[in-house]
Amino acid sequence: MIERNALLKVENMSVTFGTGRKRVEAVKNVSFEVFRGETFSLVGESGSGKTTIGRTIVRLNQINNGRVLFDDKVISGKISRELQSKVVRKIQMIFQDPMASLNDRAKVDYIVGEGLINAGICKSKQELNERVSRSLMDVGLLPEFASRFPHEFSGGQRQRIGIARALVMEPEFIIADEPISALDVSIRAQVLNLLNKFKRERGLSYLFIAHDLSVVKFIADRIGVIYGGQLVELCYTQRLFEKPLHPYTKNLLTAAPIPDPRRARNRSAIVYDPTQHDYSKERPLLTEIEQGHLVLANSKELESYKRDL
Amino acid sequence: MEEILSVKDLEIQFTLRGKTLTPIRKVSLELYKGETLAIAGESGSGKTVLTKTFIGMLDNNGKITGGQILFDGKDLTTYKTEKQWLTIRGRRISMVFQDPMTSLNPLKTIGEQIRESMILHNIVPKDKSKGRVIELLNDVGIPDAINRYSNYPHQFSGGMRQRVVIAIAMACQPDILICDEPTTALDVTIQAQIIDLIKSLQKKLGITVIYITHDLGVVAEVADRVAIMYAGEFVEVGTAEEVFFDPRHPYTWALLSSLPQFGEKGKDLYTIEGVPPNLFKVIVGDAFAPRNRYALEVDFAAAPPYFKVSETHKAKTWLLDPRSPKIEPPETIAKLKAGDF
Numbered sequence: 105m106i107e108r109n110a111l112l113k114v115e116n117m118s119v120t121f122g123t124g125r126k127r128v129e130a131v132k133n134v135s136f137e138v139f140r141g142e143t144f145s146l147v148g149e150s151g152s153g154k155t156t157i158g159r160t161i162v163r164l165n166q167i168n169n170g171r172v173l174f175d176d177k178v179i180s181g182k183i184s185r186e187l188q189s190k191v192v193r194k195i196q197m198i199f200q201d202p203m204a205s206l207n208d209r210a211k212v213d214y215i216v217g218e219g220l221i222n223a224g225i226c227k228s229k230q231e232l233n234e235r236v237s238r239s240l241m242d243v244g245l246l247p248e249f250a251s252r253f254p255h256e257f258s259g260g261q262r263q264r265i266g267i268a269r270a271l272v273m274e275p276e277f278i279i280a281d282e283p284i285s286a287l288d289v290s291i292r293a294q295v296l297n298l299l300n301k302f303k304r305e306r307g308l309s310y311l312f313i314a315h316d317l318s319v320v321k322f323i324a325d326r327i328g329v330i331y332g333g334q335l336v337e338l339c340y341t342q343r344l345f346e347k348p349l350h351p352y353t354k355n356l357l358t359a360a361p362i363p364d365p366r367r368a369r370n371r372s373a374i375v376y377d378p379t380q381h382d383y384s385k386e387r388p389l390l391t392e393i394e395q396g397h398l399v400l401a402n403s404k405e406l407e408s409y410k411r412d413l
Numbered sequence: 414m415e416e417i418l419s420v421k422d423l424e425i426q427f428t429l430r431g432k433t434l435t436p437i438r439k440v441s442l443e444l445y446k447g448e449t450l451a452i453a454g455e456s457g458s459g460k461t462v463l464t465k466t467f468i469g470m471l472d473n474n475g476k477i478t479g480g481q482i483l484f485d486g487k488d489l490t491t492y493k494t495e496k497q498w499l500t501i502r503g504r505r506i507s508m509v510f511q512d513p514m515t516s517l518n519p520l521k522t523i524g525e526q527i528r529e530s531m532i533l534h535n536i537v538p539k540d541k542s543k544g545r546v547i548e549l550l551n552d553v554g555i556p557d558a559i560n561r562y563s564n565y566p567h568q569f570s571g572g573m574r575q576r577v578v579i580a581i582a583m584a585c586q587p588d589i590l591i592c593d594e595p596t597t598a599l600d601v602t603i604q605a606q607i608i609d610l611i612k613s614l615q616k617k618l619g620i621t622v623i624y625i626t627h628d629l630g631v632v633a634e635v636a637d638r639v640a641i642m643y644a645g646e647f648v649e650v651g652t653a654e655e656v657f658f659d660p661r662h663p664y665t666w667a668l669l670s671s672l673p674q675f676g677e678k679g680k681d682l683y684t685i686e687g688v689p690p691n692l693f694k695v696i697v698g699d700a701f702a703p704r705n706r707y708a709l710e711v712d713f714a715a716a717p718p719y720f721k722v723s724e725t726h727k728a729k730t731w732l733l734d735p736r737s738p739k740i741e742p743p744e745t746i747a748k749l750k751a752g753d754f
Contacts, residue, residue, distance in 0.1 A: 149600045150571070258688065259456070288455050288627050293671040293682040300681070315600045318630065322676030341678075359605040361630030363672050364752060365653040368633040373605045 110137040111277060111309050112161070116170035119153070119160050130156045132333040133170070135390075138277070138309055143299075145312040145324035145341075147356065153333040154313045158279045161311070162195050163188075174277070193223055196270035200282040202262035206254040213250035216240065216269045223273070239272040240265075243298060260291035267298060279311045284319065296323055318360040321345060326396075329353045332378065335390055338398040349399045349409045352376045381405070414445040417588060417621050418467070423480035423490075425462060425471070434692045436462045438645040439480065444589070449615065449622040451632040451653075453668070454642035457689055460625045463642075464591045466490075468506050469498035504534045507582035511594040513574035517566040523577045524550075524562035530584045546584075552617075553580045554610055572603035576610065583614065590615075591623045596631065608634050629668055633657060638725070641665050644690050644700035651726035658750045660742065661720075661728040663707045670745040675754050683745065699731070707732065707740050 119131040131153045138144040146154040159165045161172055163179070172180040179191050196219075199205035206215055217226075217236045226232040237247035243264040254262055263283065270278055280299065284292040300323065302308045314320050320327055320341070327344050329337040329352060337350040348354050355376035362368045381388065386402040393399050393409055401409060425437035436459045444450055452460045465471055467482060469492055482489040485505070492498055510516040518526055527546045531537055537545050543562070550558035553576040566574055575595060582590055592611060596604035612635065615622055624635050632639055632653070639656040641649045641664060649662040660666055669675075670683035687704040690696055699705070702712035711717075711731050720733035731737055748754050 149602055289629065290455055290668065290671050290685045292673060293684045296673060296676070297681045297684060317601070319673045322673045322678070322682065355602060359602045361601070361604070361628065361634055363630045363633050363657070363669065363674055364749060364754075365633045365636070365657050367752065368630075371634070373602075373609075376602075 108139045110173075111140045111142075111175060112138040112311070113173040114157070114161065114170070115173070117157065117160060117167060117172065118169035119156050119165055120168050130333050131160065134330070134333070134335050135170075136328050136335065136338060138311055140309055141303065141307045142325045143303060143310040143312055143323055145314060145320045145327045146330055147314055147317055147320055147327055148330035149315055152330045154330050155281055156333075157330075158197070158281050158311060158313055161279060162197060163191065189223060192219075193225075193273050194275050195277045195279065196273055196275040198263075198266050198270050198278060198280040198283045201286045202259055202266055203286070205266055206262060208254055210253075211250065212240070212252055212254070212265055215254070215265060216250070216272050219269065219273050225273075235272055236268075239268040242271055242302075243268045259287055260294060263287060263291070263295055264298070267295070271302065275308070277309050277311070279313070281313045282315065283312075285315070292319070299323065316360060317345075317356050318362075329356065331376075334400060335398070336400040338390070340396055343397060347397075347413060349393065349397075349412060350401075351380065352378075414448075416443050417446040418444040418482070418484045420463075421481045421483070423463070423466070423482065424478045425459075425466065425475055426478045427472070427475040429474065432693050436475075436645050436692055437466075438696070440645070440647060441480075442640065442647065442650075444621060444623065445638075446621055447615075447619055448637045449612075449624055449635050451624045451626060451636035451639045452642055453626055453629055453632050453639060455627060455689060458642045459645040460642050461593055464508070464593065464623055464625060467589070467591065468502040468508055470502070470508075499533070503530050503582075503587070504585045505587055506589045506591065507585070507587040508591040508593060509575075509578050509582045509595045512598045513571055513578050514598070516578055517574060519566050522563045522565055523569070524564075527577070527581050527584050530581060534585050536585050546580075549580045549584060550577075552614065553577070553583070554606075555580075571599055572606060575599065575603075575607055579607075579610065579614070583618075586618065587620065589621045589623065591625070593625045594627070595624075597626070597628070604631070611635070629657075629672060630674065641668065644696065645692060646700065646729065648701065648730070649726075649728040651722070651728075655723065655726040658746075659722070659726075660746060661722055661726075661733055662701075662730045663705045663732070664701045665728075666742050666746060667704075667706075669749060670743050675745045675748065683743065699729075709737060 115135050117131055117134045121128045121130055134157060148154045156165055160167050167180045171178050213236050216239055217232050220226050220232055236250060240247050240249060245264055284295050312323055324341050326340050328335050331352045337353045348357050354374045358373045383402060388400050388402045390398050390400050391406055394413060399409055420440060420442040423437055423440045427434045440463060454460055466477060477490045524546050527549060528542045531542050532539060547558045547562060550561060555561055555573060555576055596607050626632060636653045638652050640647045643664050649656060649665045667685045671685060676682045685704055690700050698714050699712040699717055702708045709731050717729050717731045719727045719729050721727050732740055
């Protein structure tokens with residue numbers, strides 16, 4: 105296997121909220137890498153901590169333990185101002201709900217250009233306008249739209265504005281937090297195609313956060329399945345669909361809707377019960393069971409998973 | 414099969430800022446007793462507006478400008494007063510809404526909210542109502558129902574709240590349950606549970622279900638029959654097998670093909686270009702024609718009639734006219750039929 109260049113490394117990330125008895129461990133010791141030009145997907149249910157991981161990478165949440173490396177530099181914890189502004193420029197986010205993530209009272213040119221203004225990137229007003237129009241055209245919107253308000257657009261167009269806002273900063277890495285969950289099926293396809301296009305043309309890397317494995321199958325190169333703040337399985341997309349090992353992954357796979365009435369009617373979702381694991385004697389570890397395929401298990405479970413391979 | 418509700422040439426208009434908009438354009442539909450009919454289409458196609466007329470919940474600026482809704486020998490379009498509607502809404506026809514976070518009253522315990530409709534409709538005497546509520550909570554799969562009775566909505570998760578909403582809808586044992594995107598706001602694992610719940614309730618109580626969704630993956634799970642809606646019309650109606658394995662309307666082809674489940678790595682997903690027509694304007698020809706890759710000249714001039722494919726299957730496209738050129742559906746349809754994805 106060729107040594108690949110990791111753009112983002114998350115090492116033993118732990119995030120907790122609250123103190124004392126109200127303390128909640130939202131992310132527990134999570135590690136993964138995102139390679140250059142790769143789409144890595146985190147999949148899990150609401151409350152599993154996937155959004156928290158994304159927010160912690162861009163320093164919106166504080167990391168309690170572990171560290172995050174971007175381009176081989178530590179970007180978590182206390183960092184210099186320069187590095188901070190680099191992180192802001194190079195890592196951008198796309199949010200779930202295009203109805204809620206755009207400022208209703210600002211015009212599109214301000215929404216898209218705000219990052220440029222704050223980072224002081226553009227020398228002149230003209231340069232700013234040019235970059236905003238170029239970004240709008242990139243996502244398939246007309247430059248004239250710059251003087252309109254968000255409410256004048258449909259859901260799909262609004263999500264494009266959200267993408268233009270991320271792209272205008274010329275990032276290397278985009279965290280897309282459920283970018284298509286709130287969209288109609290026909291518009292989902294357009295947004296997914298758009299994200300793939302930028303990956304091809306600009307070598308962008310993505311952290312794609314989702315709850316539906318069927319969507320991720322199309323877009324992701326590798327998938328990390330997360331449950332209760334822990335990574336339970338991590339694998340190449342195709343292999344994960346062929347040989348899911350962890351019972352929670354199986355649960356997710358069987359829960360995803362299948363657009364085929366014959367199969368859908370005979371489907372029985374595998375229910376995941378977190379108490380089915382017996383971890384009283386031995387704690388589970390995220391272990392590489394075959395090349396590039398990691399699963400959370402103790403040695404006894406690992407034995408049985410190996411037989412399944 | 415026994416018809417339970419039938420819609421004939423229904424037209425609905427809204428007045429918005431002095432202009433008239435026609436979200437439902439002469440729709441006809443039969444609903445059979447005990448079946449699950451899925452209505453699928455993009456947002457704004459009229460799915461919700463249509464079904465809201467069955468329970469008299471059309472917004473104030475909207476009115477029925479033509480056609481009939483026949484239910485139990487009566488024409489619901491003639492219902493005017495709230496008193497008339499109360500004999501139907503919640504009692505005979507109930508609705509479950511999309512977002513369980515906003516459809517419950519945050520200031521009332523869930524037990525009271527379920528009891529409310531039973532008492533309103535005099536289903537059970539007041540003193541026995543609590544027992545009935547607990548039974549219902551058990552039916553919809555809420556554990557520890559006796560204690561949960563006096564909990565408030567904020568003490569429930571999204572999936573559990575949707576179960577409560579379903580319990581409210583089922584409280585008076587309606588004949589028809591309308592589910593308007595009941596799982597769109599939920600996780601896939603919870604979605605699967607809610608779908609199973611609706612199916613099992615239907616089996617147990619023999620109710621008729623109208624299931625509204627934009628996700629054809631979900632349609633395949635629940636539907637006996639499918640009606641595809643576009644710009645206020647049904648463009649294709651058939652059994653689930655007919656619509657999924659032998660679809661005839663280009664819009665159905667497009668909806669099915671754009672599902673990410675059919676995506677191939679490295680290739681673009683199939684997309685539907687353009688936007689749905691402006692319903693403020695009079696639509697000439699086939700409403701889908703401007704976005705249709707397979708559009709014929711006639712599509713821009715005259716609206717197609719329904720062509721019968723089988724006793725249960727019809728589609729509103731000129732492609733089914735014997736004079737039309739033969740056009741093969743996109744590859745994905747063959748893949749779907751072969752189960753190869």
